[in-house]
Amino acid sequence: MKKLPKVGSLKGLDKSVMWKALYAILMAIVCVGFYWSTTQTNYIWHWNRLPKYFYYTDTINVKAEIEGEVATITRSRGEAVVIVKGPDGTDHYTIPGEDLRVKEGDTLYMGDVIGVYQEGKIGLLTDGLIITIEVSIVSILLGIMLGLFTGLARISTNPCVKGLAITYIEIIRGTPLLVQIMIWYFVLGTIINNLLAKAGLFQIPELWFGVASLAIFAGAYVAEIVRAGIQSIDRGQMEAARSLGMPKSMAMRKIILPQAFKRILPPLAGQFISLIKDSSLLGVIAIRELTKATREAVTTSLMPYELWFLCGIMYLVITFALSMFVQYLEKRTAEA
Incomplete structure (x- = not known):
């Protein structure tokens, strides 16, 4: 036969449950009170904007730094290497991905966008x-x-x-x-x-x-x-x-x-x-x-x-x- 718990232990258990319930009620009151007070300030919450302050994806524009003509475009392993020849010398640009904005034979001026790629950055x-x-x-x-x-x-x-x-x-x-x-x-x-x-x-x-x-x-x-x-x-x-x-x-x-x-x-x-x-x-x-x-x-x-x-x-x-x-x-x- 199972032994019945002592009366004293039941009273102690009831008190513990009562105090825990009181704690939960007080915390609920605090949360509700805080929420009500924020509604009185006419403030619009934007929690959905917070993730970008931890991690976000940035769009990088690779721009030409010299004037000249696109001599060659070489693609390998998911990236493209663009070589630009101009009167002041030769320059090359590496663009990850496939989003190129130029083709061979195009004439470029300083600041023209050669390609675009996405890069993850910490917020x-x-x-x-x-x-x-x-x-x-x-x-x-x-x-x-x-x-x-x-x-x-x-x-x-x-x-x-x-x-x-x-x-x-x-x-x-x-x-x-x-x-x-x-x-x-x-x-x-x-x-x-x-x-x-x-x-x-x-x-x-x-x-x-x-x-x-x-x-x-x-x-x-x-x-x-x-x-x-x-x-x-x-x-x-x-x-x-x-x-x-x-x-x-x-x-x-x-x-x-x-x-x-x-x-x-x-x-x-x-x-x-x-x-x-x-x-x-x-x-x-x-x-x-x-x-x-x-x-x-x-x-x-x-x-x-x-x-x-x-x-x-x-x-x-x-x-x-x-x-x-x-x-x-x-x-x-x-x-x-």
């Missing part, structure tokens, strides 16, 4: 998303390395090393990120590129100054997270490791840091999520990350509602994926 938002992800990943990796060394220096017994770490942390944490980005781009970037130009070396793109500002900003916060994580481990473990003959560096690497890593994962995840969102400030130095790309798209399309909502959703997807990855790491480290 403005996709381009901005890629740059945001690349900048965030590089900044996070550099921030982790910088924060780890600075956090260890923060608890060092060497007064010089400790003083330098404290100075760096306090300066970075005590000034806004936007100001730091401006200093890196307009002050340090100008000085560095001027010195490189005098030495006859290449110029550093503004993207790397943005990455440097984000990495140094994140490194200061990671350093404090690492310091707090290390100091949360009982001192007796370090003393026990030293009593067994372990050098301090080996004890820190094999005993203290693995335990501290489990404790600092949640605050590290929060810091990196904030860093991804802070990357939107790089638009002030002409880096076309996701927010700047959205702003440009809004300017040309006059669709602020759809594009800004889409921008928010794309940031949410990135941060949610990072959050899920950190939760996975937490489970793996807890099982280890």
